[in-house]
Amino acid sequence: MYLSAWDSYAPTIVRWLLVGGGIIAIVVGLNKGLQALGVRRETARGFALISPWLLGFLIWNAFPFAYSFYLSFTKYNIFQPPEWIGIQNYVEMFTKDTDFWPSLRLTLLFAALNVPLGMVGALGVALLLNRDVKAIGLWRTIYYLPAVLPAAAVALLWRWMFSPGSGLINFFLQPFYALFNIGPLQWFTEPKLVLPAFIIMGMWGVFGANAVILLAGLKNIPQHLYEAADIDGAGTMQKFRFITLPMLSSTLFYTLVTGIIGALQIFTQAFFIPVPRRAGTFMNVLIYQEAFTFRNMGYASALAWVLLVIILILTVLVFRSSAAWVHYEGVKG
Amino acid sequence: MTTTTRPGTVVPPHPIVRVRRPDARHIAGRLVIYLLLAFFSLFVLIPLAYMISTSLKVEEQLFIWPIQWIPDPIQWQNYIQAFRSLGQIAPGLTFWRILSNTLVITLLAMSAELIAVTLVAYGFARFRFPGRDTLFFVMLSTMMLPSIITLIPTFLIWRNLNLIDHYDPLVLGAWFGGGAWAVFMLRQFLLGIPPEMEEAAVVDGANAFQVYYMIILPLVKPALLALGVLMFQGNWNNFMGPLIYLNTTVQFPMILALQFFLASLSNEAPKWHYMMAMATVMAAPLLALYFVAQKYFIEGLTMGAVKG
Numbered sequence: 001m002y003l004s005a006w007d008s009y010a011p012t013i014v015r016w017l018l019v020g021g022g023i024i025a026i027v028v029g030l031n032k033g034l035q036a037l038g039v040r041r042e043t044a045r046g047f048a049l050i051s052p053w054l055l056g057f058l059i060w061n062a063f064p065f066a067y068s069f070y071l072s073f074t075k076y077n078i079f080q081p082p083e084w085i086g087i088q089n090y091v092e093m094f095t096k097d098t099d100f101w102p103s104l105r106l107t108l109l110f111a112a113l114n115v116p117l118g119m120v121g122a123l124g125v126a127l128l129l130n131r132d133v134k135a136i137g138l139w140r141t142i143y144y145l146p147a148v149l150p151a152a153a154v155a156l157l158w159r160w161m162f163s164p165g166s167g168l169i170n171f172f173l174q175p176f177y178a179l180f181n182i183g184p185l186q187w188f189t190e191p192k193l194v195l196p197a198f199i200i201m202g203m204w205g206v207f208g209a210n211a212v213i214l215l216a217g218l219k220n221i222p223q224h225l226y227e228a229a230d231i232d233g234a235g236t237m238q239k240f241r242f243i244t245l246p247m248l249s250s251t252l253f254y255t256l257v258t259g260i261i262g263a264l265q266i267f268t269q270a271f272f273i274p275v276p277r278r279a280g281t282f283m284n285v286l287i288y289q290e291a292f293t294f295r296n297m298g299y300a301s302a303l304a305w306v307l308l309v310i311i312l313i314l315t316v317l318v319f320r321s322s323a324a325w326v327h328y329e330g331v332k333g
Numbered sequence: 334m335t336t337t338t339r340p341g342t343v344v345p346p347h348p349i350v351r352v353r354r355p356d357a358r359h360i361a362g363r364l365v366i367y368l369l370l371a372f373f374s375l376f377v378l379i380p381l382a383y384m385i386s387t388s389l390k391v392e393e394q395l396f397i398w399p400i401q402w403i404p405d406p407i408q409w410q411n412y413i414q415a416f417r418s419l420g421q422i423a424p425g426l427t428f429w430r431i432l433s434n435t436l437v438i439t440l441l442a443m444s445a446e447l448i449a450v451t452l453v454a455y456g457f458a459r460f461r462f463p464g465r466d467t468l469f470f471v472m473l474s475t476m477m478l479p480s481i482i483t484l485i486p487t488f489l490i491w492r493n494l495n496l497i498d499h500y501d502p503l504v505l506g507a508w509f510g511g512g513a514w515a516v517f518m519l520r521q522f523l524l525g526i527p528p529e530m531e532e533a534a535v536v537d538g539a540n541a542f543q544v545y546y547m548i549i550l551p552l553v554k555p556a557l558l559a560l561g562v563l564m565f566q567g568n569w570n571n572f573m574g575p576l577i578y579l580n581t582t583v584q585f586p587m588i589l590a591l592q593f594f595l596a597s598l599s600n601e602a603p604k605w606h607y608m609m610a611m612a613t614v615m616a617a618p619l620l621a622l623y624f625v626a627q628k629y630f631i632e633g634l635t636m637g638a639v640k641g
Contacts (some may be wrong), residue, residue, distance in 0.1 A: 002424055002425035002581075002583040003425075003581060003583050003584065005430060005433055005434075008434075008500070008581075008584050009433075009437050009500070011499065012437075012441070012499055012500040012501050012504065013437075013441070015501055015505065016441050016445065016501075016504055016505060016508075019505050020445060020448070020508050021503060023449065023508045023509070027452060031541070040462075042460050042461055042462065043462035043463065044462075045456070045458070045460050045541060046456045046457075046459070046460025046461065046462040046634055047462050047467060048456070049452050049453060049455055049456025049457075049458070049459075049460065050441075050452075050453050050456040050457060050465075050468065052449050052452060052453055052508065052509050052510050052511075053449075053453040053472060053509065053510030053511075053513075053516065054468065054510075055509055055510075056506070056508075056509025056510040057471070057472070057475065057509075057510070059490075059509065060483065060487060060506055060509060061475050061478065061483060061488065064482070064483035064484075064485075064486035064487050064490075065478070065482060065483060065486075066487040067489075068482055068483065068485055068486050071485065071486070078489075078492075111476070119481050121373075123580070124369075125370070125373055127368070127369055128366050128369055131366055133366060133367070133370065139370055139374070141624075141627060142374045142377055143373070143374070143377060144623075144627075144630065144631065144634075145377060145378075145381065145620075145623075146377055146381075147634075148566070148616075148617045148619050148620060148623045148630070149509070149619065149620075150380075150569065150570040150588060150590045150612075150615050150616055150619065151570060151572070151617045152570070152572060152591055152592065152612070152615065153384075153591075153612035153613075155613060156591070156595070156608050156611075156612045157380055157381075157383070157384045157609070158380070160383075160384075160387065160605050160608065160609065161383065162602075163605070165396070166395060166396040168379070168380075168383050168400065171398050171399075171400065174398075204376065204377070204380065205434045208377055209634065212634060212635070213634055213635055216399075216631075216635035219637075240565070261477065261479075264479070265479050265481065267481075267572070267573055268570075268572040268573075268588075271576075271592070272592065272595070273574070283379055283481075284479075284481050287481050287484075288481075288573070288576075288577075291484070291485055291488075292577060297485050298490075300485060301485055304479070304482045304484070304485070305482070307479055307481065308478070308479055308482050310481055311477065312477070315477055319460050
């Protein structure tokens, strides 16, 4: 007999209430306790209010962060205690692991192509929507739709769209196949086509949401700037180059940073769409498999740290470059 | 991009008023805009239509070209059959059980996140205390941290607490601050509200709890609704968590049930009409929420991007 719904929910609900009550008690207690110790009232209140986050930071961020760094220098399969092996995990990753380089390449290429392409498409749509079009609500609703769908549903949908014999894409491409006398493209199974297929899927999921964000940014640009430019006789391109782009740059910057971080961490879609080993797999899937399929917790931690360093380097580069192209209002950019 | 100023346009003496007479060029420009918008909409809508259309077909119709967009007959049965075949490989995992599993996870996590995030954001926005800005910066930097880094140690913590294969790892963490991103959003929102009302309430003798409950909560309600829909979406779609922590099939939420069903089918003959039916079921609540509360989706999305 299987677990009843009640037996499966009740213990969690009880613990959920206890933890919630505990958190509230900590906030109230800290506020009272700190004041009793003579701490200024405002300090005590503020500190008490943020204490749930601070506690969470220590338990769910700081400790795991340090511990995963330690684990990356060990061999650990959960059942025996971690065994210190120095930098061997990293050496193996860079020299022996045949999955690492293809996966890193696939992940980086995906981010490098998906993010800029998505942004250009999004900017185009946002500019169109910003031109006093009728029924803007309707267009916005349509464009944002893919971002509402669960990633799992999106992945399944595109697996079916790209399905070699019978999916929609290959139906559309049939005339080309006849023209060049080739068989249907094996999307997702032919290593060379894995990346393009993922990029098409990724663009579908993200460009509409970015368009909505950029549209909000465009609407935020003060109209008087354009009117002043009109008086000065500026052309459309000039206005785009000298008003729209600079005024939109902080929004573009936001979509770029969140886009890169998101693209490098793609997991659900990649998990739902198996690709041939040779094509590499996405880094997060590789790490998941090492950790939870093969129980190589130490090696998986080392992989995660390499991903972290890559994300940090890219983020720093983007932030550094932002000084040159991001214009913040009131500050000379 | 040809309509805003054209050579030969006479700039009127009061430049705020721009008179636009419909001429051929202008109409053509508008037409191009609408055509482009329609083209991009098709790119968005065709896959969606394909998903729903497939979910209503009998198996033989899946492979017919040209595609029958409106299936004949409309096979509503697929929705029942899909979950029935899932129930055969995972006893007890009925549609209603999956739905309640998903809702329990989503609602517990979301409500804890909302409660925690109002407390923390209020603290960061309204009180001055030593180290506040440093702590806020630390919180912002945790957003850059890939979640995979902390995943393994976090898994080990829950394992030591003997809570693997329970829902706890998916919902208890929400109490601890509710997520850096949400705190950031709500703090930005609070900073945009002048503190006079709170000060007046304090003068009138309200205590801290009364100020929070009677002034702050009503003021941030729109922001909370916006965060709420995004949190609902995030927890509904969370895949990595259930995948790692849940083993007993009868406890699976929708997304994991979907994955389980997919994995159980051989790669040769995936039952695409069933898969699409399940994908549609998984997407339906979010789509419904989107159509009801679209304003809040868009608000939540643009809150940080434009004002931040």
